[in-house]
Amino acid sequence: MTVRVIAATEAAQRLSxxxxxxxxxxxxxxxxxxxxxxxxxxxxNDEERALVGTLYKQVSPFEARKRGAGLVAANIARxxxxxxxxxxxxxxxxxxxxxxxxxxxxxxxxxxxxxxxVTLVQGGYKAFRNAVLADLPVLAxxxxxxxVCGLTGSGKTRLLQALARQGAQVLDLEALAQHRGSVLGxxxxxxxxxxxxxxxxxxxxxxxxxxxxPVYVESESKKVGNVAVPEPLIxxxxxxxxxxxxxxxxxxxxxxxxxxxxxxxxxxxFCGRLQALVELRGAAVVRxxxxxxxxxxxxxxxxxxxxxxxxxxxxxSIQRNFKQYGQAGALTPAGRSxxxxxxxxxxxxxxxx
Numbered sequence: 001m002t003v004r005v006i007a008a009t010e011a012a013q014r015l016s017x018x019x020x021x022x023x024x025x026x027x028x029x030x031x032x033x034x035x036x037x038x039x040x041x042x043x044x045n046d047e048e049r050a051l052v053g054t055l056y057k058q059v060s061p062f063e064a065r066k067r068g069a070g071l072v073a074a075n076i077a078r079x080x081x082x083x084x085x086x087x088x089x090x091x092x093x094x095x096x097x098x099x100x101x102x103x104x105x106x107x108x109x110x111x112x113x114x115x116x117x118v119t120l121v122q123g124g125y126k127a128f129r130n131a132v133l134a135d136l137p138v139l140a141x142x143x144x145x146x147x148v149c150g151l152t153g154s155g156k157t158r159l160l161q162a163l164a165r166q167g168a169q170v171l172d173l174e175a176l177a178q179h180r181g182s183v184l185g186x187x188x189x190x191x192x193x194x195x196x197x198x199x200x201x202x203x204x205x206x207x208x209x210x211x212x213x214p215v216y217v218e219s220e221s222k223k224v225g226n227v228a229v230p231e232p233l234i235x236x237x238x239x240x241x242x243x244x245x246x247x248x249x250x251x252x253x254x255x256x257x258x259x260x261x262x263x264x265x266x267x268x269x270f271c272g273r274l275q276a277l278v279e280l281r282g283a284a285v286v287r288x289x290x291x292x293x294x295x296x297x298x299x300x301x302x303x304x305x306x307x308x309x310x311x312x313x314x315x316x317s318i319q320r321n322f323k324q325y326g327q328a329g330a331l332t333p334a335g336r337s338x339x340x341x342x343x344x345x346x347x348x349x350x351x352x353x
Contacts, residue, residue, distance in 0.1 A: 003108045004119045009126035010117035011035075011094060011119075018094040018119065019087075024104040025097050025125065032195035035096065036204045041079040043072045043103035076107050078116075096121035098130065111191055129196065132203045137232035139206040145171075145237050149219040149318055149328060150245035152182065152310040153252030153302075155336055156218045157259075159245055162338065162345035163216050165350065169209050171217040176201040179225030180260075181218075182272045182310075186225060188262050198227040206233075219322055238321055241274060243348070247336060249306060255336040256302045267293045270301075280310060 006014075015021065021038040023030050026049050030040040044052065048071045056064035093111060095118060097104035105121060113120045121128060148156045157174060164170040174181050177198055178190045186192075193201065209215055219242070222234055229237075247255070263270035271290040278286045285308075289301045318325050331348070335342040 001112050001115065001117065002033075002301070003105075003112045004117075006119055006120050007122050008131040011096075011128060012131045015094070017092075019091045020093045021117065022093050022095045022104075022107070023097075023125070024095060024107050029098065029125075032194045033125070033129070033200055034172050035094075035125070036200065038096075041076075042095065043075055043107060044068065045075070047139060048075075061140045072103065072106055075095065079107070080110065083245045084111070084114070088118070092117045092119070094119045094121065094129075099124045099126040104117065126215050129200075132200060136199065136203055136206070136230050137318075139203065140230065140232040140236045140347060142211045143206065143209055143236070144211070144214050145240035146214045146216050147219050147237055147240050147242045147322060147324075148216060149242050149322065149325060150247070151252065151314055152306060153256045153335045154245045154247045155165060155252075155255060155333060155341060156245055158255075158336065158341045159331070159333075159344060160216055162341035163348065165342065166345050167348055168235065168345070168349055169213050169215045169285065171205055173207075173220050173224055173229060176205070177224035177227050179227075181220055181224050182264075183276045184260070184305075186273065192225050192227060195227050199230060202230060202233065219318060239323055242322055243331055244325075244328040245331045245333065245344075247333060249303065251336045252306060253299055256306075257299055258336075260302075263293070264278060264298050267296070270298065274301075277309065 015036060019036050023034045023038040023040050024043045025040075026042050026044060026046045027040060028046050030038070030042070034040070040192045048068075052064050052068040052071070055067055093116065095104045095108045095111070101120060101122075101124060104124065108118045108120045123130075148159055157172070157180075160170050160172055165170075166341045174185070176193075178187070178192050179185045180187065188299050192198075217237055219237070220229055222228055257264060263273075274286050274289050274293070283346075289304065292298075292301050332346050
């Protein structure tokens with residue numbers, strides 16, 4: 001058998017055809033970004049890459065290649081012993097590394113010698129990343145969006161979740177970004193993906209959508225925490241029809257207490273996030289909020305944040321950025337509960353919704 005080599009653009013279109021996608025890069029390269037569904041079989045781990053690189057620069061390329069070959073052979077042997085023994089002859093992996101194919105090529109050749117049908121990505125991850133960036137504008141522009149708008153705490157995310165439960169196509173950018181989308185949106189214990197991984201996650205979602213059906217998405221800013229929504233997508237969203245969710249402020253405060261319950265459990269974490277508002281709201285105001293939070297008055301702080309920070313600038317901002325907001329259909333859930341959001345989702349998805 002012979003290892004097949006395919007272009008990154010072809011690999012992007014045929015990902016689902018392979019039994020497994022294998023990333024032969026180091027663990028830190030893999031953590032930064034990888035092909036959808038890829039598993040990590042490092043030919044060289046981070047420490048070994050640094051060692052070989054030092055030998056290459058300080059001693060000679062020949063000595064570096066000798067040391068690297070031994071490390072790669074040992075690592076691949078462990079991967080094969082651990083991962084391959086239960087695989088049938090029909091198993092067909094797709095393998096890639098960074099760009100040149102040296103790390104993935106050795107692994108692919110050995111798997112090929114065993115008798116598996118192996119495919120290698122020409123140009124590796126770098127070429128695949130370029131293919132994704134080229135494909136994102138095409139995917140973003142072919143879809144029709146329904147943008148869910150509403151004041152902070154009005155239940156936009158809950159509505160998206162209700163729509164998804166009922167089979168609608170939903171693009172939850174905050175879930176993909178692992179961030180709630182505001183200055184207070186970082187969730188404890190969560191680490192946001194890199195920009196590259198965020199782009200990859202969006203690309204993977206967009207390519208799975210049916211262009212004949214609408215995609216529901218929240219009216220996000222250009223950035224969700226530390227990652228940016230790809231420009232072609234944000235432009236398409238901002239030109240799309242809007243839906244406006246309206247909830248009374250008492251319901252919104254209670255929703256925030258439920259959805260940001262870690263601030264109730266850990267007031268010091270809340271105070272740390274509030275510190276980011278000093279430049280906008282002034283040290284005295286923020287200090288007052290922090291004191292109230294420490295006194296157990298998180299609900300009161302949320303109400304003031306809504307009334308004094310989030311709500312005042314919302315209407316102007318949303319009208320500037322989302323062209324069809326003025327014609328947005330109003331959605332008025334009976335409350336913040338999942339049942340209330342399910343009822344609104346049912347109405348939206350009804351044939352005459």
